Amino acid sequence: MRVLLVHPSPLLYSELYLRLEPLGLERIATAVRAAGHDVRLLDLQVFDHADYFRELDAFAPRAVAFSLNYLANVPEVIDLAKATKARRPDVFVFVGGHSASFVAAELLEHAAGAIDCAVRGEGEMIAPRVLEAVGERRLDRLPGVVTRDGAGPSPTLLDDLDRYPPARDLARRRHRYFLGVLDPCASAELTRGCPWDCSFCSAWTFYGRSYRKASPEAAAEDLARIGEPNVFLVDDVAFIHAEDGFAIGREVERRGIRKQYYLETRCDVLLRNQEVFAYWRRLGLFYMFLGVEALDAEALKRHRKRVTTNANMEALQVARRLGLAVAINIIADPDWDEAQFAAVREWALTVPEIVHLTVATPYPGTETWLTEKRQLTTHDYRLFDVQHAVLPTRLPLRRFYEELVQTQAVLNRKHLGWGALRRYGGPALRALAHGQTNYLAMLWKFKSVYNAERQHGDHARPVTYALAPRRLVSGPPTPAQLYIHQPASARRTANA
Ligand code: B12
Ligand code: SF4
Numbered sequence: 001m002r003v004l005l006v007h008p009s010p011l012l013y014s015e016l017y018l019r020l021e022p023l024g025l026e027r028i029a030t031a032v033r034a035a036g037h038d039v040r041l042l043d044l045q046v047f048d049h050a051d052y053f054r055e056l057d058a059f060a061p062r063a064v065a066f067s068l069n070y071l072a073n074v075p076e077v078i079d080l081a082k083a084t085k086a087r088r089p090d091v092f093v094f095v096g097g098h099s100a101s102f103v104a105a106e107l108l109e110h111a112a113g114a115i116d117c118a119v120r121g122e123g124e125m126i127a128p129r130v131l132e133a134v135g136e137r138r139l140d141r142l143p144g145v146v147t148r149d150g151a152g153p154s155p156t157l158l159d160d161l162d163r164y165p166p167a168r169d170l171a172r173r174r175h176r177y178f179l180g181v182l183d184p185c186a187s188a189e190l191t192r193g194c195p196w197d198c199s200f201c202s203a204w205t206f207y208g209r210s211y212r213k214a215s216p217e218a219a220a221e222d223l224a225r226i227g228e229p230n231v232f233l234v235d236d237v238a239f240i241h242a243e244d245g246f247a248i249g250r251e252v253e254r255r256g257i258r259k260q261y262y263l264e265t266r267c268d269v270l271l272r273n274q275e276v277f278a279y280w281r282r283l284g285l286f287y288m289f290l291g292v293e294a295l296d297a298e299a300l301k302r303h304r305k306r307v308t309t310n311a312n313m314e315a316l317q318v319a320r321r322l323g324l325a326v327a328i329n330i331i332a333d334p335d336w337d338e339a340q341f342a343a344v345r346e347w348a349l350t351v352p353e354i355v356h357l358t359v360a361t362p363y364p365g366t367e368t369w370l371t372e373k374r375q376l377t378t379h380d381y382r383l384f385d386v387q388h389a390v391l392p393t394r395l396p397l398r399r400f401y402e403e404l405v406q407t408q409a410v411l412n413r414k415h416l417g418w419g420a421l422r423r424y425g426g427p428a429l430r431a432l433a434h435g436q437t438n439y440l441a442m443l444w445k446f447k448s449v450y451n452a453e454r455q456h457g458d459h460a461r462p463v464t465y466a467l468a469p470r471r472l473v474s475g476p477p478t479p480a481q482l483y484i485h486q487p488a489s490a491r492r493t494a495n496a
Contacts, residue, residue, distance in 0.1 A: 001134075002038045003061055003065065004042060004055060005041045005170075006041075006043075006065065007025055007045060011073065018232075019177055020177055021166075021174065022067060023187045023188075024069065026041065027123070027164045027165070027167075028127045029170050031125070033125050042172075053250075058388070062090075062091065065094050067100075068096070068097040068099050069098040069100075070361070071363055074382075075465045078110045078465055081115045082111065085114040093115050094119060094130060095118050098365070101144075102136070105146055105151075115264060116147065117130065120146060121206075121484050132438040144484075156485075161192060162218035166187075167276060168225070174186070174227075175435070177228075179230065181427045182262055184228045184431075184438070185230040186226045187318075188219075188226065190213065190233055190235050191212075191214070192212050196306060197268070198305055199368050200367075205365050208486050208488075210488070220300040221246060230260045232263075233261055233264075237264070238265040247276075249283055259282060260286040261284050267291070267315030267317070277318075277324075277455075288325070289327045289328070290319065290353075292312050294330065294331060295477045326353045326354065327354040327356055329357070330355060331356050331360050333358050334392060337395060345407045350409070354411055357404060359385055361385075361388075365484075369470060377391060379467040379469070380461070384467070388458060404455075409450070
């Protein structure tokens with residue numbers, strides 16, 4: 001069967017700093033190919049809708065699968081599904097991915113028949129089974145599958161991360177993938193899942209707090225296959241267990257793989273496992289993202305970050321000592337006033353790190369979606385991208401965005417424009433010599449992307465598709481309310 005896998009367009013965030021390959025779809029592609037299908041992949045981050053319709057006509061797929069990791073992409077995917085069915089009624093259309101998993105039933109409602117099924121959970125095991133069942137009634141008896149007629153049992157986790165290495169050969173225009181000065185940049189996954197449970201995050205609810213790892217050999221083999229000189233390691237929290245990081249590192253060293261790496265981790269993990277990060281520094285670790293989230297103890301507690309402000313600051317010192325470029329995130333609450341923004345600005349100016357801001361957003365999949373008492377001010381999917389305020393703001397909305405953008409502008413002043421060129425002129429020129437212009441192009445884009453007027457104006461757009469209203473819970477949420485993949489403990493109780 002001919003199968004077309006589609007990743008939607010970029011959102012605000014990735015218009016500026018980075019653009020990354022659709023790793024989830026590449027892994028699914030391997031599984032679908034293994035089942036004997038003819039697969040193509042189209043990434044709308046680097047192609048446009050006209051390309052999609054051309055591909056639809058030229059390749060004439062029997063099935064089209066959309067990846068929906070981000071809520072803000074929901075309207076685009078629904079409209080593409082409708083246009084697909086209007087143009088080629090026989091095409092089987094299905095969706096899956098992180099956000100699709102949390103709003104599966106409402107996607108089917110919005111699509112009014114244009115989406116044949118939504119798939120909850122990881123895609124590698126189930127996608128081939130969905131294709132096998134196309135046109136049959138048993139579709140909604142498959143694990144994780146939701147149709148307008150019913151839903152199958154809970155999705156099952158992939159038992160072995162080594163099994164379906166990403167089909168990177170399917171991603172065209174790979175030179176468009178980059179991460180700041182790491183231009184071009186590929187992605188790879190060494191581990192999957194997160195055992196923590198921060199209240200604002202949906203990584204743990206998706207994977208049921210499970211944590212799996214690739215074998216050192218398979219992880220190194222995958223890195224060796226990558227043509228690009230730079231790699232984004234997409235793990236939620238890198239090197240939770242130092243011994244695993246060392247084991248992969250030794251395989252990387254043995255094979256003489258030389259790349260520059262970006263990874264994300266927690267401050268307490270960096271503090272605990274400094275040696276493994278120092279080791280990876282020698283292997284090429286260049287750039288690190290640390291989830292700081294808040295500068296005060298009360299907010300850290302509210303986010304259930306399970307880390308102290310002191311540990312966060314110590315971790316920054318360690319990263320500096322290791323000589324790493326570091327980006328951190330701070331969560332801005334819509335309740336912030338001018339003084340709170342000013343305090344973050346002041347702090348951001350005193351530290352060398354790239355300080356990035358997101359807006360506290362209860363979205364489906366997070367615990368706060370079930371527990372945050374403040375009313376949502378909008379249900380427009382497009383605004384659930386952690387760059388818009390979906391809760392009431394203490395400041396007038398327009399003023400809130402002005403403060404937000406002014407605070408993000410510290411980053412612009414320190415790390416973009418001429419300042420960045422002074423610091424990274426060498427790598428930027430080397431990239432340019434290889435025809436890579438993604439990084440250089442981003443350096444002067446800040447004002448067109450982060451713009452108070454534009455962000456404020458986004459709230460006035462007509463809403464065609466709106467998120468279903470929340471059902472708040474009074475006590476702690478149950479596993480059934482929280483998780484896509486049920487945690488092992490909940491599975492044991494259910495089976496007892
Ligand atoms: C890498 C990453 C990114 C990359 C994007 C890469 C890309 N091209 O897709 C970048 C850095 C750009 C990014 C940005 C953002 N991200 Co992000 N990101 C991740 C991260 C860390 C890993 C994703 C990944 O590659 N995983 C590995 C692959 C193999 O898994 P996967 O893509 O999820 O695919 C699997 C399943 O989802 C499923 N699947 C996927 N597609 C399909 C399709 C079908 C048909 C089927 C059946 C199954 C299926 O099967 C795949 C294989 O198992 C996740 C955390 C996580 N653990 O998922 C957050 C995460 C997805 N991001 C998140 C957020 C909030 C964001 C941002 C909005 C803001 C931010 N500050 O991070 C921005 C905006 C996004 C944008 N489009 O601009 C949230 C999602 C929130 C939500 N529900 O909308 C997550 C869960 C992080 C979190 N802690 O909450 N992100
Ligand atoms: S924010 Fe990080 S540590 Fe917290 S649950 Fe999400 S992935 Fe895990």
